[in-house]
Amino acid sequence: MKTHFSYALAGLMLLANTAEAGGGMEGFGVPSNMDFYGGGSVGTTSQDGACGSIANPTGCEDSDKGYKIFGGARLKPNTEPGALPSLGVEGGYINFGESSATGDLMNVRMGLSEDQGDITSNSELSGVYAAGVAFMPVAPKTEILAKAGVMRWSQKNTRQQTVIDAGVVDPLDERNISTSTSDSGFGGLLGVGAQYQMTDNLAVRGEYERGFGIGKDSNKTDPSLLSVGAVFSTY
Template sequence: MKQNKKVGLLGLVTCALLFSTQANAQMFDQDSQTKEWSKSAWYIGAGLGQSRTSIDEQRLVRSLMDNGANSVMFTKDERDLGYKLFLGKQLNENFAIEGGYFNLGESSFSALGNPGTLHGRVGFQGVNLDLLGRVNFTERFAFLANIGMHYTEAKAHFNGDRLYAVSDPNPSERKLNGKYGLGLEYQLTEALAVRGQIERHRVNDGVQNRGDVDLYSISLVYKMGQPAPQTRPAYVAPEPMPAPAPAPLVITETRPVQEVAKPRPVPVSEKINFSAEALFDFDKSIVKPEGKAALDQMLDSLKNMNTEVMVTVGHTDSIGSDEYNQALSIRRAEAVKAHLISRGVGADRVYTEGQGERQAIADNSTSEGRAKNRRVIVEVVGSRR
């Protein structure tokens, strides 16, 4: 029954987070306004997992032996269901303050002595305040480390015919202790992430013992107040220059009309720059419907051009390994090529190239700079009629 209540509580919180995200989620890293919001957003979270308590078996056995037991057979159950609820505030891209409530479940033991038995169980619950650090090693994955303090209440209960081995059958104790942890976080969207953590809580168990309780948990984290993404055209064809007004025609004499030679086509090379977010969903290499529309608009603007060669070049930011970014830039360039071919451009006239993160045009240390560096350039070589 106790575990069913915990599962039910965490299920309700998880469903609320998922429904909120389904109503408001926008794809991760869409624009600079969204990125600035994510650096200072408030967030909530809920986690569920397994707790493991270190029971001081030697001290309990020694206490029974000191009180007349000739031998002791000791069994213990150190694992239980644990959960936590937390509220956090991003201080910047790499640090956050996080506080919450946690319940680490119960551990129990049975000491079968000769003569007599002693049974006991102890549970832990409390509140915590942590400093959370984050280091991104890909666009979606981040390494987490947290350190902080927790104020925990330990409640114990003992029964059996060897109760005189303990001074109080129902002791409790409240103490302020330290805690720390490590984890990984995966961004599902800009607003929603899933987090796995291992956290160690230093505790007092109510009978003058100090020990550790570890919590292995999986959490959902939801950032609140996400702004609507700014809309901007993916590609705007340049407006044609107005033709100069013809000079006044003055006829001074009449001569036979001569055939005027047609102007020769003018060779040109044009580069059209698309942001990666305009063509692809985050960390994907499949052109989304909005991206296809932008590429079709580009092709429409080239109808008065004899196209000889088209080169699609993919670029990324610096988050992630060189090998991953190079492969992603090539996949995106190939995806653009495939769409151009599907719209009638000859396959032998389209070439692809991936530059990975090597040709940055902005500072990769800022979210705005990284957004500018994620791009696909289509270079068109031909002649204008």
């Protein structure tokens, strides 16, 4: 994660310097109506279904703080600015934060259930994505956007089982176990948002993004990020 963050931050600094200079990239064979942009956002996350890994849940915390770093390119129509929609591609890194759940460890004897202890489960989720983006002008300096793409997600899960016998936890009890797993895979990503152009090279973006088909087995979840951030672009 630190490597992704460092590379992305370096790229944003380079893009910001290019944008400040006010120059395009026609000298590199790039069309004059293509802009490049990058930015970062912070906000709140939710991991719907993340607490389903506990059979007898007593507590659930599936929301957290999250952030993302992104960059992309968009091809603007050769018309008056803000007159027609434009299309682009975008890639980035999203950190959905952590979810946790607690539950009772139930034991069934002679048809009756008794509380035998506690179970705790934690999950950390992040991903990198690539998506197509459509921008639609709706007012001066204001546009709405929609995206659809694919996410390569990574999930770290920990689970701890604590057996309580006669009100006492025996640290030598072999039933007290802790496991840790790491999973990864591909899922879908959809997003909608709005963007306001502060200057030629700086915009403010608010966005809602949601992942689909994320996680494996009992750790499956549909994570989302509601965020606000800044976008730096060439012009």
